[in-house]
Amino acid sequence: MVDPKVIIRMGSHAEKYYIEKTARYLDGIIVGANLFEATPGATATLLGKKLNKPYYIDPMTYVYGRNLNYIKSPQGKTRELDFKRSYRRLSEKLSLPFISALSKDSRVTPKDFEGDFNTEECCKAVMEYQLNRIKENFDEDPEYKEYAVGILGPASIYAPYFYIEPNNHDAWMDLVLLLAKVSADLKYDVPVHAIICTDEAMLDNTNFLVKLKRELIKTGVEGVWFWFSDFDELTSGVEKLKAFRSLVEDLSKEIKVYNLHGGYFSLSLCKHGLTGVSHGVGYGEKKSVVPVIGAATPTVRYHLPDFHKRLGVPAIQRCFDSLKIKTPDDFHEKICGCVVCKGLVSKDLAEFSLFGDMAYSTPMSKREAQTPAAAKRCRFHFLMNRIRERDELKQKKIERILAELDAVEEKWSGQVSVKDDMAHLSRWREALA
Ligand SMILES: [Zn+2]
Incomplete structure (x- = not known):
């Protein structure tokens, strides 16, 4: 170990x-x-x-x-x-x-x-x-x-x-x-x-x-x-x-x-x-030897701590009701309690959407893009979570890691908006066991 x-x-x-x-x-x-x-x-x-x-x-x-x-x-x-x-x-x-x-x-x-x-x-x-x-x-x-x-x-x-x-x-x-x-x-x-x-x-x-x-x-x-x-x-x-x-x-x-x-x-x-x-600071958990040329700056999505994966903000929001998340406190307990999330989602649960803030970057822009402020929040929230994940892994035995993967599957099962985003959990569980 x-x-x-x-x-x-x-x-x-x-x-x-x-x-x-x-x-x-x-x-x-x-x-x-x-x-x-x-x-x-x-x-x-x-x-x-x-x-x-x-x-x-x-x-x-x-x-x-x-x-x-x-x-x-x-x-x-x-x-x-x-x-x-x-x-x-x-x-x-x-x-x-x-x-x-x-x-x-x-x-x-x-x-x-x-x-x-x-x-x-x-x-x-x-x-x-x-x-x-x-x-x-x-x-x-x-x-x-x-x-x-x-x-x-x-x-x-x-x-x-x-x-x-x-x-x-x-x-x-x-x-x-x-x-x-x-x-x-x-x-x-x-x-x-x-x-x-x-x-x-x-x-x-x-x-x-x-x-x-x-x-x-x-x-x-x-x-x-x-x-x-x-x-x-x-x-x-x-x-x-x-x-x-x-x-x-x-x-x-x-x-x-x-x-x-x-x-x-x-x-x-x-x-x-x-x-x-x-x-990297907000991406780069995989990389190709063939460079991506001419691609638009990717949107920095929200790292969902339970899934250890980045998701779009609206997909997560759609689960709030059935996960019984009604207040900022519920959010900090059930989604993320990092300093970034506590600072941003402080008065109203709707503030969570600031992680996915979109705007036209210039009057000529045809499509909305994530605002630099939203990308920055997502990156810091991701880094704070990665540091926490590392610190917790130091203490956890493998049995506990596996049990957590099971618990997350159970907690989110039946959530239609994220069901395609959680298939890795059972594969990880099997490969780590
Ligand atoms: Zn957070």
């Missing part, structure tokens, strides 16, 4: 506000190296000086092994499609084979590491980037130079990693494991962790999972962070959930195991050995 850690992933600097406000409750912060290169000064100051929290820098090496068009956008006056500056800068710092991928406009593949390619140099560059990136930034700035000496280093560093493609998984897995082994052999003072990134479909591939468990331990890494692309705890079937649990259970006997993009189900796996989960 492990005390689970919640590590928040900062997706943009706009999210800094949420992280600063909740930092004292969090176990750590993780940022992508591309965000670091887009805004080096602000990121270094936040992680190295302001927060004083364990931090991790995801080296994002996998993007150079994907279709490179995903990291292009219109650049300069001509608006010609070219590599985003942050990824170009990152490739220069990570060196080979990342720079050459961009100069040839040809993605990195396992072949790049064959022959006389210096894999050790590659691992060194990627890990020393993480070790020194913040300090380097302070060194460059005369105003902050004096701080550079006492700067906190990352809590652990990641070996270079790539997306293990399902249709060529042996070659990619061998490469990722090689990179993990070479990195671990460099014997840094900071723990070296691997990121295992592949498709969620691989959770059905027993041979793959058996090999992964066996070979990962041999690399000598002290931890692993899983990222099963598109693995969604809320919609996955019991077999996939169980396969994930079994990975966690088996590997955690030897090394630390994290889920890079997970939610409450993963967090509950602390009872089966999981060390921690990371996710």
